[in-house]
Amino acid sequence: MGTGVVNLRVMVASTKSMAAGTAVKPMTADAAEEIAAREFANIVESHRPQIFRFLLASLRDVDLAETLTQECFLKAHRNWKHFRGDSSAMTWLMRIAINLQKDHWRNRRLQFWRHTQANAVDVDEASDWLPNGDRNAEQQILAREQVAQVWKAVEGLSQRQRTVFLLRYVDERELSEIAQVTGLSEGTVKAHLSRALGRVRAELRGKR
Amino acid sequence: MNERTKLAGEIEDPIVAGALKHFKASVDAWSEAAYSQPRTVVRTARHTWRLAASWALGCLLAAGSLAGTLYERHVQQESARIAAIKAAEQRAALERKAAEQPVASTTDTSQPPVAAKNAANEDEDLLATVDSDVSRQVPAAMEPLAQMMESNGAN
Numbered sequence: 001m002g003t004g005v006v007n008l009r010v011m012v013a014s015t016k017s018m019a020a021g022t023a024v025k026p027m028t029a030d031a032a033e034e035i036a037a038r039e040f041a042n043i044v045e046s047h048r049p050q051i052f053r054f055l056l057a058s059l060r061d062v063d064l065a066e067t068l069t070q071e072c073f074l075k076a077h078r079n080w081k082h083f084r085g086d087s088s089a090m091t092w093l094m095r096i097a098i099n100l101q102k103d104h105w106r107n108r109r110l111q112f113w114r115h116t117q118a119n120a121v122d123v124d125e126a127s128d129w130l131p132n133g134d135r136n137a138e139q140q141i142l143a144r145e146q147v148a149q150v151w152k153a154v155e156g157l158s159q160r161q162r163t164v165f166l167l168r169y170v171d172e173r174e175l176s177e178i179a180q181v182t183g184l185s186e187g188t189v190k191a192h193l194s195r196a197l198g199r200v201r202a203e204l205r206g207k208r
Numbered sequence: 209m210n211e212r213t214k215l216a217g218e219i220e221d222p223i224v225a226g227a228l229k230h231f232k233a234s235v236d237a238w239s240e241a242a243y244s245q246p247r248t249v250v251r252t253a254r255h256t257w258r259l260a261a262s263w264a265l266g267c268l269l270a271a272g273s274l275a276g277t278l279y280e281r282h283v284q285q286e287s288a289r290i291a292a293i294k295a296a297e298q299r300a301a302l303e304r305k306a307a308e309q310p311v312a313s314t315t316d317t318s319q320p321p322v323a324a325k326n327a328a329n330e331d332e333d334l335l336a337t338v339d340s341d342v343s344r345q346v347p348a349a350m351e352p353l354a355q356m357m358e359s360n361g362a363n
Contacts, residue, residue, distance in 0.1 A: 049240075052239060052242075052243050053235060053236070053239035053243075056238065056239050056242060057235045062242045065242075129234045129235075129237045129238035130230060130233060130237060131233055131237050143226075144230075146223075146226065146230050146231070147227070147230045147234045149227065150227050150228065150230075151231070169232060170231070170232050170235050170236075197219065197224065200227070201221060204223055204224060204227055
């Protein structure tokens with residue numbers, strides 16, 4: 001999008017002004033930059049909560065999710081000029097977020113001797129967040145238990161399976177989009193999803 | 209058909225579908241709450257004492273390993289020196305013994321020592337046994353030759 005969008009807008013503006021019979025004012029670099037900045041701000045505003053939610057579900061750590069979300073948008077801002085708009089901005093941002101998450105796990109594995117504050121909440125704490133809806137107390141307890149079991153199953157998944165699972169059942173993305181974001185084929189995505197669901201099913205069945 | 213019902217529909221098991229719905233609702237609620245809560249930016253204080261402690265520990269370790277190496281080297285040198293002294297003492301003792309022995313042999317040459325005589329006898333016996341053993345172990349094909357040799361020896 002980025003420059004492409006800006007250029008497109010400039011063209012539309014100039015066509016309109018030509019149609020109106022007014023003189024065409026060439027757009028300055030500053031103005032183009034301002035438009036690009038505004039575009040990016042809109043992107044941040046609309047996609048930030050989704051990126052944050054995905055990272056929070058992946059890491060179960062509010063502070064870390066916040067940090068990686070910031071980092072994701074910082075990276076996106078740096079590379080905004082190079083974004084050609086082949087995929088949607090959301091797909092592009094999600095790809096950056098997944099890479100950052102991967103880097104985080106890799107670094108954590110390598111730097112195990114470093115003093116890292118582990119703020120990740122445990123499964124029970126994570127499952128406390130459940131809106132009441134119109135459930136009675138018993139149903140609410142049952143639902144919370146189920147959420148805890150799903151968290152437990154998600155915890156046991158491989159990093160790739162977890163990513164695919166969360167993109168599908170939390171972000172509600174299409175399989176083709178998940179494939180695009182993760183760089184996997186649709187068949188592989190389906191296989192990961194099936195294994196992840198199998199795990200969830202087994203966890204739920206075990207507790208039934 | 210909205211996305212959520214479609215997703216729930218793709219899972220046949222109603223309990224799994226329900227659990228996934230609850231899971232999504234839970235993640236959404238948590239994310240919204242965490243996202244909307246005000247954040248204060250705290251400047252992370254550099255823990256100078258931690259840095260100093262790690263440096264001190266590092267220096268201590270380096271000094272310890274250096275001292276250990278030096279001590280090991282010193283011990284090796286010391287043991288080598290002691291071994292050299294002992295060897296020199298032994299050599300000197302041997303030389304002294306060697307120097308004393310000729311004097312003793314010159315003073316008493318008329319009678320050979322009894323021990324030496326016994327030793328010579330023992331050697332002769334041993335050689336005789338070996339000879340007989342060897343001759344017994346001659347292969348069957350050589351037996352006539354061995355008998356000839358025995359008869360020659362007897363003559």
